[in-house]
Amino acid sequence: MWKFLLPFAAFIALVVLFAFGLNPARDIHALPSPLIGKAAPEFTLADVLDPSRSVSNAAFKGQVYVLNVWGTWCGGCREEHPELLAIAQQHVVPIVGLVYLDDRVKAKQWLEQLGNPYEAVAFDNDGRTAINWGVYGAPETFLVDTHGQVIYKFISPVTQEIWNREFLPRIAAARRGGA
Amino acid sequence: MVLTLLSVRAAAALDDAAATATATAATAAAGTAPSAAASGAASAAAAASDAAVDANGQLEDRALQARFEQITKQLRCLVCQNESIADSNVELAADLRRQVREMLLAGKSDDAIFDFMTDRYGEFVRFNPPLERKTLLIWGAPFIMLLLGGAVVYRVARQRSRMPLDDEPAV
Numbered sequence: 001m002w003k004f005l006l007p008f009a010a011f012i013a014l015v016v017l018f019a020f021g022l023n024p025a026r027d028i029h030a031l032p033s034p035l036i037g038k039a040a041p042e043f044t045l046a047d048v049l050d051p052s053r054s055v056s057n058a059a060f061k062g063q064v065y066v067l068n069v070w071g072t073w074c075g076g077c078r079e080e081h082p083e084l085l086a087i088a089q090q091h092v093v094p095i096v097g098l099v100y101l102d103d104r105v106k107a108k109q110w111l112e113q114l115g116n117p118y119e120a121v122a123f124d125n126d127g128r129t130a131i132n133w134g135v136y137g138a139p140e141t142f143l144v145d146t147h148g149q150v151i152y153k154f155i156s157p158v159t160q161e162i163w164n165r166e167f168l169p170r171i172a173a174a175r176r177g178g179a
Numbered sequence: 180m181v182l183t184l185l186s187v188r189a190a191a192a193l194d195d196a197a198a199t200a201t202a203t204a205a206t207a208a209a210g211t212a213p214s215a216a217a218s219g220a221a222s223a224a225a226a227a228s229d230a231a232v233d234a235n236g237q238l239e240d241r242a243l244q245a246r247f248e249q250i251t252k253q254l255r256c257l258v259c260q261n262e263s264i265a266d267s268n269v270e271l272a273a274d275l276r277r278q279v280r281e282m283l284l285a286g287k288s289d290d291a292i293f294d295f296m297t298d299r300y301g302e303f304v305r306f307n308p309p310l311e312r313k314t315l316l317i318w319g320a321p322f323i324m325l326l327l328g329g330a331v332v333y334r335v336a337r338q339r340s341r342m343p344l345d346d347e348p349a350v
Contacts, residue, residue, distance in 0.1 A: 031257070034301040101270050127274040134299040136257035136271055 033134055033142075033153040040067075040144045041132035045122035048099055048107045055122035057096060060144070064174045066095045066167070067142040068118070068158075069130065071102040072110045074138040080157035081114050087163050088117035093171055097121035100130050100138055143167060145174035243283050250279050250292055255304045263306060 020026075035041075044056040057067065068084065070077040088095055097118035099107040104123050111121065124130050133142065143152040152170050154162065238244040251265035256272040264272040264279075275296070282292050296304045308314045 031301055031303050034298060127270065128278075130271075131274060131278060131299060134301070136300065 027156065030155045031136075033150070035134050035142075035150045036153065038150060040142070040148050040150050041129070043098075043122060043124075043129040043132070045098075045124055045129060046104070048097070048104055048121040048123045049111065049116075051104065051123070055096070055120040057122075057144075059120075060094060060096060061148050062146055064093050064146055064171050065119075065144050066093055067098055067133070067144065068095055069098045069100050069133070069135050069138050069140040069142075071100045071138050072106045073102060076157045077139045080139050080159075081117070083157070083159050083163070084117040085115050086160060087158070092168070094119035098129065098133075098135075099123045100135060101127060143170055143174075145177070238280065238283070246289060247280060247283055250283075250289060251276055253293075253306050254279070254296055255306055257300060257304065 040057060042056070042058055044054050044058070047053040047055045057065070070080070084095065095118050097120070099121060102123075104125070107121070107123065111118075122129070133140075137155065139155075139157055141154045141158050142150055143154075145151045151174060152166065154166060158167075238247055248265065252263050254264045254275065256262045256264045256267035256269060256275075258269045258271050259267055262272075264275045278295070279292055282295065287295075293305060302308055302314070308317065310318050
């Protein structure tokens with residue numbers, strides 16, 4: 001009896017392991033963020049559109065907001081841009097942009113040519129803010145709740161479908177839970 | 180959680196050859212990458228000082244330099260995942276090296292630096308995860324496998340020794 005059952009159990013275990021490990025839908029480059037459940041790191045950086053002004057996420061404290069990390073060098077960001085424009089049109093939450101590893105003039109041109117979905121766009125000139133947020137690529141999108149806690153991180157381009165499925169329920173829950 | 184870590188480590192091993200190839204490509208591209216040159220004036224200045232230290236591989240203090248090398252070798256570059264930030268040429272790795280150097284110069288301990296990195300990037304940044312409860316399976320897996328394999332070999336050997344040798348000619 002054992003002679004047949006043991007190999008069979010081992011086989012099932014392997015099937016489960018491979019179904020998980022080799023699943024093409026699972027992005028092995030998407031890492032869980034240790035920031036979830038922690039306070040969003042604060043930043044005050046130059047405004048991409050007007051460097052004499054500054055952008056701070058402290059200004060959004062008390063409301064649910066989205067931080068979208070992007071750069072003009074990033075193909076995924078170009079793909080994401082029209083989706084973000086459409087999402088911004090729906091006026092659910094403010095979207096704050098963080099320009100990462102980029103040239104400020106190019107970023108400004110991008111916004112002028114392709115449209116600006118952002119409430120404010122900060123320019124991370126030395127990558128320090130990105131390190132504090134645990135950013136390792138673009139686009140990356142964070143959701144911050146009314147208590148200033150990071151509640152969700154999405155890596156790779158956001159689409160309307162992903163927005164509806166992953167972000168809207170969390171935003172609604174954060175508003176119910178918050179003030 | 181543990182299963183994720185395990186499978187990621189296995190995948191990392193499988194990808195190793197591919198990563199080496201990418202690394203070579205990255206090194207080749209780094210000299211001409213326009214994005215590196217296009218960064219703002221401030222980061223260009225920072226990059227220049229980075230390059231100086233990185234190129235010579237020297238901090239003034241010998242002991243600090245040794246620690247710098249040790250630490251950067253043990254931190255994963257999250258862009259290219261199978262390279263350490265000591266080996267990688269991507270901008271994030273350069274930024275993280277700058278971070279490590281600044282923390283060393285500020286007198287921070289190795290643990291403080293590793294904690295800084297894991298707070299932001301998770302345990303995955305460490306090539307050498309600390310032995311603790313949630314990493315127990317990773318560290319223990321080789322020994323468990325050895326025990327299991329040994330048990331199988333032992334059982335088979337014992338069964339064989341009790342069986343008559345049927346391939347020997349009867350005398």
